[in-house]
Amino acid sequence: MGTAGAGESAGASSTTTSTTTSTTTPRRGADLLPGLAVVAGATGLSFAAAHALPGLNASTAAVVLGAVLANAGLHRAALRPGTAFAARRLLRIAVVLLGLQLALPQLAALGLSGLAVVVVTVAVTFTGTRLIGRWLGVPPARALLVATGFSICGASAVAAMKDVADGDEDDTAVAIALVTLCGSLAIVLLPLLRGPLGLDPAAFGSWVGASVHDVGQTVATADRVPGALTAAVVVKLSRVVLLAPLVAGVALARSRRLAAQGVVAGGRRPPLVPLFVVGFLAAIALTSTGWVPAGVLAAAKTVQEVLLVAALVGLGTGIHVAVLRRTGGRALVLGLASWVLVAGVAYAGVRLLGT
Template sequence: MPGLLAVAAATGVAFGVHALVPAVNPSTAAVGLGALAVNLGLHRPVLHVGTHVASHRLLRLAVVLLGLQLGVGQLLDLGPRGALVVVSTVAITFTGTRLLGRLLGVSPARALLVATGFSICGASAVAAMGEVAGGDEDDTAVAVALVTLCGSLAIVLLPLLRQPLGLDPAAFGSWVGASVHDVGQTVATADRVPGALTTAVVIKLSRVLLLAPLVAGASIALRRRSPAAPSGRRPPVLPLFVAGFLAAVAVSSSGLLPEPALHAAKTAQEVLLAAALVGLGTGIHLRMLRRTGGRALVLGLLSWVLVATVAYAGVRLTGV
């Protein structure tokens, strides 16, 4: 309970920071507050159980509720060209980041988590893949820190690049939706250019729909490569909460839930995600990052450049 109360307080502060400085979304502030607490020595042992519950259980709930923001109809709205941009961006970023990780000497589990976070939807995707990646909590914390850092940079830098790159508002929205990691970061980036937000959200949420098949595919590949872990357990083909995410997509697509319920679920998802990221932030020790995060930082920056470049090329070539 003490840890959860501390997480709740920090979550409130994160939303307060966002209200005062709209460019800083709650997810970014939440990770920063968690990291600040642990590196200032404020993360006392009495808080550890609660922050652990937040970073694991609450994050899984947030992933499930994210499914209620999606619908199969969104893929139909994209059309073949939009779907091509989304699928090719995810595939090239995911594969390319893992190859770059191998070249940089980043551990396979950490590279897999970074690749998933950058190609799909940030911390939520990292959480979903963490069930099958076989890494430790440091790997998860580093991956979350990288997608938070680069997604926050995108909010500032991408709008500045719109005119030099020759993108009208609709094309800019497509580029943002196809390249920015977290849903909140996507909204914050696109909202800075009038006329870009709707396209960005549709493209972004279509990327999120690829989360479950990507996790399932990676899990099957890992099971074939190493049939059993040292404990004798094999990673699940599809973690239970990812199955819940798919069930939520089905419910959303059915039209059974009224708009007020969907709006409440979206608000709950944002709050739970921020709370979970406070917990994950407490795993970001500067000593650990100095010791193991240098190559991962290079990997994250290269992955960010890769996803932005591939998405831009797709938008320009297809005219989405």
């Protein structure tokens, strides 16, 4: 009898566990739905606003809407699992799909002078921004994320570097806010500077591609000058190719530093390259084969744009005015300095090398 009772008890326990598991797993998925529904609505509004206002980029609108939700007290606890999922998972998928817009022959089309402008601009901006951040007293993780976003491709680059930077959510939010702010200003200001700076449409496109942060912001800026868009996109996407080696280099340096300090001697060593960055490289390799149909690439580009805007809504909910007011002063100076640096170096390269 005792054995049977124990068996019944074990069976009941197993049934209870099974029931709990079966209700918990869907529950986790259900927890995402309210936040994802809000993200979907804000994504639609962002594209609608960009369509209605040609000077407005959907990515910028998305960040602003997310920040409004957070600072107006509308980002309730029930929404946070979904918005966090968008900010993390959807952004990583968008980064991988971004690789499908790149192909190695594009690098060859740039020529040595074009590649030199891209590489020097990225290297000087990344290194210079971190040095300026150190001089201003900006936390190293925050300065690293700002440097990555300004030197490569805005929010996507910040997301790629986030795990390696070992910062907190505030560091990410500030970096996203800064690249969004300066990239939005670039859409308005850079076309006004084309005449005074003596740039023809092709040279202006190269300057925009080498200096504006987000891919969407680059397109929006170059599209305001007829004949500039093609050069801007080619230079910009070539810049994006440097995202993977930059993240890998920083991750390797961090891993070696921690190992030297004995921090990971008895623990798990952090990955050299985040998995989604590997996916990004694999997507570039796949596109470079020429095997992917043009229709598939076009569809993937649309999906990537939608996912990126959705992710930026989620990231925007992490932008709190109180945090920016408390810690963003020096970071704002850093962002503006980095913006001037990337624009100045890119302009010098375009004028000197004639790309």
